Amino acid sequence: MRVLDGETLSPPPIWLMRQAGRYLPEYKETRAKAGSFLELCYSPDHAVEVTLQPIRRYNFDAAILFSDILVIPDAMRRNVRFTEGHGPEMDPIDEAGILRLDGMGVVDYLEPVFETVRRLRAELPEETTLLGFCGAPWTVATYMIAGHGTPDQAPARLFAYKHPKAFERLLMLLADVSADYLVRQIDAGADAVQIFDSWAGVLGEKEFEAFAVRPVARMISSVKARRPQARIIAFAKGAGYLLKTYRQKTGADAIGLDWSVPLGFAAELQKEGPVQGNLDPMRLVAGGKALEEGIDDILAHLGSGPLIFNLGHGITPQADPENVHLLVERVRRSGN
């Protein structure tokens, strides 16, 4: 929280995207008990348990609510399915479907998530930040249009070109529902929230402005107008050069950096405010020198400014839990 307010801490705080996940045997155990993946997300008992597991093991500085960005379309009754071995799927939506869509009852449907947040805030040590999150409108919309993930989300890009008004309606509806969702997470006890725009990198410049910047700016101003204490991290994966003005235009307190963001450029971005990232998750899998060099490089370039140490994308199932220990220790040993 202090870094989100612009302070430089040494060592920097650390958490990992998808830190509650399949690389942990205890996660797999709980996952097996929970039924479907969405049942895991909607069961406060199980969701609290898996959120806490990596905190117990590694004492990360932040816990992130266990959930998924696609609970929003699920709450919109788009029939979201997570099938083993497939990516997520849902009923694809068309122009008429978007015109019929409304935000009524969507956030209330997600009450189990708020219950999870409440219990987490009660169970977590006071010094551990609790992060809520949601998907950015563009990223959520790409799945809603295609009905599944695709290599470069061409179906949503095409839909946006062909049906600009319907697409704008979808983005604005998602922005408003998501802002309400974040406010409710904050009210339930989330100290800060992260907005994941995992597919920002497939957009041209104008579309980045219209589909990534504008809806997220709308969300952030809506959340901050109602909850001025809210701290918000925005993560636009693959946005690269366009990150230059992303913080200023969206009003995010901190920006997340994927592993492809050059550290010199990251240091420029850090002059304007806190950054989070950006170790290649494959360095964590590789371990050894590749891991050590990756950590040291980030600390050398970004350690003397406001930094939240993190990966540049979610941790992968094949990561060795022991390497996560080594990572946390090395970052913590770096402090003055």
Place this chain on the structure above:
Amino acid sequence: MRVLDGETLSPPPIWLMRQAGRYLPEYKETRAKAGSFLELCYSPDHAVEVTLQPIRRYNFDAAILFSDILVIPDAMRRNVRFTEGHGPEMDPIDEAGILRLDGMGVVDYLEPVFETVRRLRAELPEETTLLGFCGAPWTVATYMIAGHGTPDQAPARLFAYKHPKAFERLLMLLADVSADYLVRQIDAGADAVQIFDSWAGVLGEKEFEAFAVRPVARMISSVKARRPQARIIAFAKGAGYLLKTYRQKTGADAIGLDWSVPLGFAAELQKEGPVQGNLDPMRLVAGGKALEEGIDDILAHLGSGPLIFNLGHGITPQADPENVHLLVERVRRSGN
């Protein structure tokens, strides 16, 4: 060719990546006759025919040899297969396999490709540039390691971290074989060549330098030392901000820009030399205003410098051939 030498032409010349492809009914007809996809690549009769088809229809300023970047691993006997509905597949290679690999006979195996180039140069109008091409070592290596495409080529990133020496050997071997391959294409009649680094965007900064910049620089200096007249376009898809120094470091005459490259940044890059790109292929599918605005934007930002008009990635099967006509006409009407 004049733009590759730094001239500004109005209207700019135009060709489209993957212009010989499934959006054309005549391509599908030839494809059906050819047997497997690789048989199409290795049959000079069929490969010449499909290369010429889009020239006949649209009179593009350049024809690009019909082939595939994976003919190199195929020539290395990695058992490359193109199966309908799947992406390309091949036998994945490991550390020991890389140590056993050598470049002997690889380029000679591709003699049918050179025959295609010779026939094309004889059949094409003199004013139509004939482009040869190959994959960049990093991109070809990602398929060789994983045995197939993956969302962010994590297997190759991981392999490179774990086995840096073997990976370096693979890249250098691919660079040398590919340089020889390009020289032979030039000797057979290619006026210029393009190097496709389709997976450059998944690399961190240091890896971009080591895996994308260095091998391509090695290729280009090797080709230019032997064929000083060679003109080379390098296309590092997704490289974003790192394109800043890519031309200078690789020695490419022109750099290709994917559709995510902001046009203001593209104009900066153009100050250092010719650029090629970068219309979103989905604008071509959408047609109408989305297509017109996309074309006009590129011309407004890049039309007064050395520009080769192109898409920001390959044309997709669902593009309407009529929209391609509209694109070519609009670009040509833009001229003084």
